[in-house]
Amino acid sequence: MAVNLPILDPEKLFPVPGIELGYAQAGIKKAGRKDLLLMTLSAKSQVAGVFTLNRFCAAPVQICKAHLLSQPTIRAIVINTGNANAGTGDQGLSDARTSCHAVAELLQIRDDQVLPFSTGVILEPLPIQKIVDALPTAKQNLKAHAWFDAANTIMTTDTLPKAYSQKKVIEGFEITMTGISKGAGMIHPNMATMLGFIGTDAGVSKSVLHQLTQEVADASFNAITIDGDTSTNDSFIVIASGQSGLMIDSKTSPGFLELKQMLLDVALQLAQMIVRDGEGATKFMTIRVAGGKTLEECRLVGEAIAHSPLVKTAFYANDPNLGRILAAIGYAGITDLDVSGVQLYLGDVWVAQNGGRHPDYQEADGQRVMQEAEILIRVELGRGSVERTMWTCDFSHEYVSINADYRS
Amino acid sequence: MAVNLPILDPEKLFPVPGIELGYAQAGIKKAGRKDLLLMTLSAKSQVAGVFTLNRFCAAPVQICKAHLLSQPTIRAIVINTGNANAGTGDQGLSDARTSCHAVAELLQIRDDQVLPFSTGVILEPLPIQKIVDALPTAKQNLKAHAWFDAANTIMTTDTLPKAYSQKKVIEGFEITMTGISKGAGMIHPNMATMLGFIGTDAGVSKSVLHQLTQEVADASFNAITIDGDTSTNDSFIVIASGQSGLMIDSKTSPGFLELKQMLLDVALQLAQMIVRDGEGATKFMTIRVAGGKTLEECRLVGEAIAHSPLVKTAFYANDPNLGRILAAIGYAGITDLDVSGVQLYLGDVWVAQNGGRHPDYQEADGQRVMQEAEILIRVELGRGSVERTMWTCDFSHEYVSINADYRS
Numbered sequence: 001m002a003v004n005l006p007i008l009d010p011e012k013l014f015p016v017p018g019i020e021l022g023y024a025q026a027g028i029k030k031a032g033r034k035d036l037l038l039m040t041l042s043a044k045s046q047v048a049g050v051f052t053l054n055r056f057c058a059a060p061v062q063i064c065k066a067h068l069l070s071q072p073t074i075r076a077i078v079i080n081t082g083n084a085n086a087g088t089g090d091q092g093l094s095d096a097r098t099s100c101h102a103v104a105e106l107l108q109i110r111d112d113q114v115l116p117f118s119t120g121v122i123l124e125p126l127p128i129q130k131i132v133d134a135l136p137t138a139k140q141n142l143k144a145h146a147w148f149d150a151a152n153t154i155m156t157t158d159t160l161p162k163a164y165s166q167k168k169v170i171e172g173f174e175i176t177m178t179g180i181s182k183g184a185g186m187i188h189p190n191m192a193t194m195l196g197f198i199g200t201d202a203g204v205s206k207s208v209l210h211q212l213t214q215e216v217a218d219a220s221f222n223a224i225t226i227d228g229d230t231s232t233n234d235s236f237i238v239i240a241s242g243q244s245g246l247m248i249d250s251k252t253s254p255g256f257l258e259l260k261q262m263l264l265d266v267a268l269q270l271a272q273m274i275v276r277d278g279e280g281a282t283k284f285m286t287i288r289v290a291g292g293k294t295l296e297e298c299r300l301v302g303e304a305i306a307h308s309p310l311v312k313t314a315f316y317a318n319d320p321n322l323g324r325i326l327a328a329i330g331y332a333g334i335t336d337l338d339v340s341g342v343q344l345y346l347g348d349v350w351v352a353q354n355g356g357r358h359p360d361y362q363e364a365d366g367q368r369v370m371q372e373a374e375i376l377i378r379v380e381l382g383r384g385s386v387e388r389t390m391w392t393c394d395f396s397h398e399y400v401s402i403n404a405d406y407r408s
Numbered sequence: 409m410a411v412n413l414p415i416l417d418p419e420k421l422f423p424v425p426g427i428e429l430g431y432a433q434a435g436i437k438k439a440g441r442k443d444l445l446l447m448t449l450s451a452k453s454q455v456a457g458v459f460t461l462n463r464f465c466a467a468p469v470q471i472c473k474a475h476l477l478s479q480p481t482i483r484a485i486v487i488n489t490g491n492a493n494a495g496t497g498d499q500g501l502s503d504a505r506t507s508c509h510a511v512a513e514l515l516q517i518r519d520d521q522v523l524p525f526s527t528g529v530i531l532e533p534l535p536i537q538k539i540v541d542a543l544p545t546a547k548q549n550l551k552a553h554a555w556f557d558a559a560n561t562i563m564t565t566d567t568l569p570k571a572y573s574q575k576k577v578i579e580g581f582e583i584t585m586t587g588i589s590k591g592a593g594m595i596h597p598n599m600a601t602m603l604g605f606i607g608t609d610a611g612v613s614k615s616v617l618h619q620l621t622q623e624v625a626d627a628s629f630n631a632i633t634i635d636g637d638t639s640t641n642d643s644f645i646v647i648a649s650g651q652s653g654l655m656i657d658s659k660t661s662p663g664f665l666e667l668k669q670m671l672l673d674v675a676l677q678l679a680q681m682i683v684r685d686g687e688g689a690t691k692f693m694t695i696r697v698a699g700g701k702t703l704e705e706c707r708l709v710g711e712a713i714a715h716s717p718l719v720k721t722a723f724y725a726n727d728p729n730l731g732r733i734l735a736a737i738g739y740a741g742i743t744d745l746d747v748s749g750v751q752l753y754l755g756d757v758w759v760a761q762n763g764g765r766h767p768d769y770q771e772a773d774g775q776r777v778m779q780e781a782e783i784l785i786r787v788e789l790g791r792g793s794v795e796r797t798m799w800t801c802d803f804s805h806e807y808v809s810i811n812a813d814y815r816s
């Protein structure tokens with residue numbers, strides 16, 4: 001049911017010098033399913049991450065944060081699907097540490113040079129022995145040209161693997177940037193059951209990389225929502241291997257802006273792919289809220305529209321029951337909103353003018369836009385000059401089926 | 409699909425002295441459907457109301473608020489279904505005023521002694537002429553013993569009419585209290601596409617009635633959610649006709665506590681009926697969050713669980729995927745929540761202990777509770793001694809069908 005989600009061409013996912021990937025079938029998910037991914041990073045790599053704000057943040061997320069704080073040289077990443085290792089208490093932490101230790105032994109590095117990630121069912125003990133047993137196979141499979149397999153390995157309810165790759169010349173250096181992402185439900189800003197990894201051979205200092213990662217996450221992975229559920233495991237990781245020759249160590253370094261734009265492009269593609277593959281999605285909706293006083297109030301309105309089951313089911317049904325959008329704007333939380341300043345557009349159709357139905361609005365016009373697979377909703381708040389865009393999908397019978405049957 | 413929603417016995421809905429009700433078929437909804445209700449209130453009646461916080465609050469809500477502020481003696485209430493008169497701008501306000509004026513002429517009262525209510529589709533012009541034309545029929549039908557017809561008249565996507573009635577002796581006076589409610593989608597605290605009207609022949613002063621209505625609404629209609637969408641039209645109205653002889657004019661009046669409890673009982677029944685008839689509902693879920701520092705944080709956690717599409721679809725599927733509840737607790741917004749103090753119970757089963765899976769928890773036990781039609785979820789936050797209860801339902805294929813096809 002994915003909406004215009006591109007079918008990946010493995011040949012167009014460029015290897016990133018300094019990064020190798022290897023998968024295994026650990027048997028955590030169904031037998032015969034790739035479910036364990038190992039990534040190794042060359043010695044000069046810098047790594048930055050943005051993680052879920054969920055207080056029940058998963059054991060591996062806690063370990064990741066600690067390792068990123070304590071240790072500047074991350075050399076490996078290990079990811080399992082099929083089990084989130086969340087809501088698993090002390091045993092979960094111990095299991096996540098065990099997986100780091102097993103990777104470290106295998107690669108002859110220190111435990112805190114490994115970042116662990118898990119995604120899947122919450123509240124189930126991690127089958128750690130299966131992971132430990134499968135790691136040698138993952139190591140044997142390590143190679144640079146394996147991003148397609150990697151994208152397949154980290155899938156859960158995703159219907160298609162998600163990856164994106166770019167090459168660009170910046171300041172005379174050819175820069176490669178390749179990323180993978182996963183996630184289709186429990187998707188919500190800050191963040192989702194979403195994993196995103198982007199690797200580049202640009203060189204970026206730790207502090208700049210950290211700041212870049214935050215900023216780019218906010219405009220991409222933190223601007224998508226499928227069901228409003230913020231997961232326990234969301235992580236977005238950027239790896240800069242530094243093998244290209246380009247080095248960015250401050251915001252004034254030549255090439256900084258080009259690299260930032262490249263990172264934003266790749267992150268946006270990966271984030272939007274998650275929405276396009278939203279559980280049961282039949283529509284891809286862009287919500288642009290403009291005319292706000294603050295970014296925060298634009299975010300509130302965008303999220304209220306994007307989360308409303310009533311709005312989402314109306315889009316699923318091609319039913320221009322657009323009063324539901326006005327209702328969502330009204331309860332979004334701007335307590336001093338003067339609705340007589342609000343305009344609503346669906347595609348090129350002006351639906352509501354100054355808070356009421358536009359006199360020329362015809363339902364047939366709304367209907368025409370609703371039938372498209374990609375729909376732009378524009379809200380003008382008439383309060384200021386700030387705007388924010390977010391992306392979401394509709395809400396279908398299929399969403400309910402997928403989530404009712406997730407574990408069966 | 410309603411969950412244990414009682415079939416009404418018209419004989420058990422007691423007339424309330426001082427209140428008469430009359431319906432008509434105005435043709436706003438389908439032909440041959442009751443869709444217009446007129447209520448008349450005797451001269452001594454006091455009326456108090458609680459209204460939606462949605463900034464796109466409907467035209468009739470704005471008029472109601474103004475009339476309640478300006479005029480102590482409300483004598484009539486007019487309610488139409490099929491059209492919400494919301495998102496309708498100045499024309500909507502004018503139409504709501506026209507309906508009050510038509511009622512006033514018919515009953516020989518002043519325009520501002522009439523409260524208007526509308527529920528139905530948003531963003532469509534109100535067919536005011538149909539309402540004006542049908543009012544004389546509604547007036548002809550006025551009688552005291554008509555709460556069952558009234559409950560039927562105000563339905564939208566409700567599968568069954570909702571009403572509840574009690575008689576009690578308070579301080580030697582026999583007090584009657586009868587209420588009706590409607591709503592099945594766009595149901596969310598503060599409030600919903602929900603209308604609730606309770607009439608009693610107790611006498612209550614205006615200021616006490618106002619305070620009572622607020623407090624009771626908070627523990628009943630503001631503690632239910634179906635889909636998290638706060639509608640533009642929610643209203644909860646309490647009418648005290650004062651014909652019984654009992655008079656409550658302060659919180660220390662004899663009978664105050666009994667009357668408050670009676671009002672809470674009736675309001676809770678009416679509110680829970682809305683959840684039981686939640687669009688597509690197959691389960692009735694009570695969520696009790698205890699051990700909080702504040703009522704507000706208990707509310708946040710309760711709402712996060714009650715709104716999570718992932719939690720709601722899991723309950724629909726009888727699937728004890730209970731990690732989804734932990735995830736919802738984690739993103740509810742208590743930023744300093746120490747999850748190691750959190751306990752989760754499903755019915756009598758201890759699922760999560762100190763933030764992790766309870767060592768004795770067996771999935772079969774969770775499964776057993778999930779199969780019930782009425783389920784209690786208990787969360788113990790371990791931070792304080794405040795608790796709050798709310799009610800919700802599950803999320804089914806049928807919800808999507810109902811809301812995808814609402815207008816067709």
